[in-house]
Amino acid sequence: MMWRLLRLISRLFVGATFIFSGFVKAVDPVGGAIKFHDYFQAFHMDWLISMTMPASFALASLEFIIGILLVFNIFPKTATRASFYFLIFFTILTLGLAIFNPVSDCGCFGDAIKLTNWQTFWKNIIILVFAVYLYFSKSRLASPYSLSIQRVFAVFMLIYILGVSVYSLRHLPLIDFRPYSEGSNIPAGMTIPEDAPQPQYKTTFILEKDGIQKEFNENNYPYEDTTWVFVDSKTELISEGYTPPIHDFVLQHPQKGDITDQLLNLKKPLFLAVSPVISEINPKIAQKLAHLNARAREYDFPFYILTASTLDDAQRLNASYKTDFEFLQGDETNLKTIIRSNPGLVLMQNGTVVAKWHHNDFPAASEIKNPVSAALKQQKTKQTRTLLLGHIFLIALVALIILKSRKTINKNQ
Template sequence: MRGRKLLMLKNLMITLSRWITGFVFIFSGFVKGVDPMGSAIKFTDYFTAFRLDFMIPLAEELALLLILAEYMVGAALLLGFRIREASWGALIFMIFFLPLTLYLAIFNPVSDCGCFGDALVLTNWETFYKNCIISIPVVMAFLTRKEKPLSIPLWKEALLLAASLALILYVSLYGLTHMPLIDFRPYHIGSNIPEKMKIPEGAPTDEYETILVYEKDGKQQEFTLDNYPWQDTTWTWVETRSVLVSEGYKPPIDDFMVTDRNGNDVTRDILSDPGFVFLLISYDLEKARESSLIRADSLSWHASAGGMRFYGLTASPEMVIESKQEKLGLSYPFLLADETLLKTIVRSNPCLILLKEGTVVNKWSARDVPSRAPGSVLLLAESLNTLRKSGDRWWAFSVFAGLLLFSIFIKILPDKMTGS
């Protein structure tokens, strides 16, 4: 009896280790797959931080490869096919990422690792601790990869593989060619930018400590305001600096700033306009899809005729702006913003967003930029706003859950289908 209980406990631990590992890998792959351009941007940050600039052109392809690998490893472990190969895959991931995240935590070359995309942003130390915890079921799944084997017919494996691959490919390719099915960023449809910039009353603020550096007999020493040698003339002041001791509350949006080409801040003017404001955002005009820029020019004429404002918004220098305007005959005026901010707001280059009193009413990717602005669409946009901001998310999760349930259904089908 005791031996039987131990065997049951062992089998339970094997199953749990595979399920936990599988779920984490599926979640990580899925939230990255929803926004593959965000993952590509994070790859670019890594390459820049580690001085691997020659790899930047491969960022998009490597991001997609990572997404597919993570998701398929997770799906295999969770659904129970190709357990040995998936266990090896999970272990290789952890062997690579555990020391990498320790390095990131110590030296902080990038602000966050991006392991869960924008869905769940962790600090570098939080990511390292998370990897330490996840390593336990990963190692357990690897050590028991030959135990409790599941004999799955080839046709089942093929269907499970196809269903898993179809889901992650569809989600990723849709995010690449259009907009992310689920927008985890603070600039999603329905988001009110001014509200996201507010700091609640009574919220903690950044706390700094003043450090004073003095020198004596060729040696420098640091002091605080409480113990610096202000009466000892043998010490010579060198410098004063402020050190962040405690980080205060940071609003979801803390860097939204738009200027005109003369450097004047027009942020408030853009966000407080009671009418509709179109912003055609291109973080890099030189690499922007020119057909979209031209279609947007036609749209700007219709928008102006309807009493709406239309601006291009870019981080490109003046020379590039003038060159594009002259080459393509663009008539809409351009405003300026930080490149990192623009890459956070949009993923495609360019991308069109529609604002009303600071609320993101709609977004269009480069492929979907319209050439006209029918009044009926604009009148309906605001009323459909609430439906859209929740509908996309739940629809995407429904697709995810549906295909996962389909995969489970395939798994529990009889191995042999015989007729009567």
């Protein structure tokens, strides 16, 4: 009985971890692609960069499906093997990442939970303990469902998680875990609390006496022995201390310089069309932005294109599409964090992110008259779509329960 309970706990624990890890990746496929891009560059595999988005979809779906199969006892032997081999591979990989640190954040839980490489490694070790037990007791695992039910459920769940990824790619993430999510106040996110941990450093001094060099630290430095001659020193970061969620938000104007504080303190609505790479804006989207820009100016609402591209590239956009956009420049990595769309539209007021739109969902120019109302409408639409996906998921679970009940009734008859 005890071993049976341990198998149940192991199956649910490993499965729930895989479901969570897969889902938070599925709701942000662009973020997953960015992380794969970092990995491929770090390991000098640039020839795979074109596969970053397919890899993001595949990893999220694989993790989610393995977890779902384990939790609901569908194809338990196959799911157990898959989780075991998956964890073996990624535990070895994260050990290498922890030792050599080519990428600071593994991205194992997307932006939902940030872990260091060593934290990720030990997390994998803990999960692996349960996965190993499941693997060596897999002969005792059996699904209560028929083969046809298991197949239908597995396919349905695969379609579901792929649908979540496709929706999040073509619109915006269903759940936004980043510090620029709707409702976030940027100045508050940039604030460092007074009691926040400070960075800690270790300084080593290299001194020489009688032709012999020796290393000292602050505790054993020979202050009273003046015969030691200073040669060199090196400083090592021991602890990074507190880093605010938002620490690289800068709005640089070509003529006015840094106008970040000025724009964050605006009482009126502020529109930022965020485009990390401005050359990727196509004519159709450029015209939509031009209409929004013109409408915003009618109501004296500031409207900027925020980009990491050069000013020459920005001016080429105006020349190509006969537009008169005003531009700001920012860090490319940060712009990709602000919104998962190139371009994407951000509405801010008094430093708070009121709404964000993917370029597939830009509001009509007529809605600029009352931008906050348009934002609320957009949020309601997003909530409706999220609830729809949730209902689809619940319908699948209810269907599974009904099918299982029918099987039990038929067996008893």
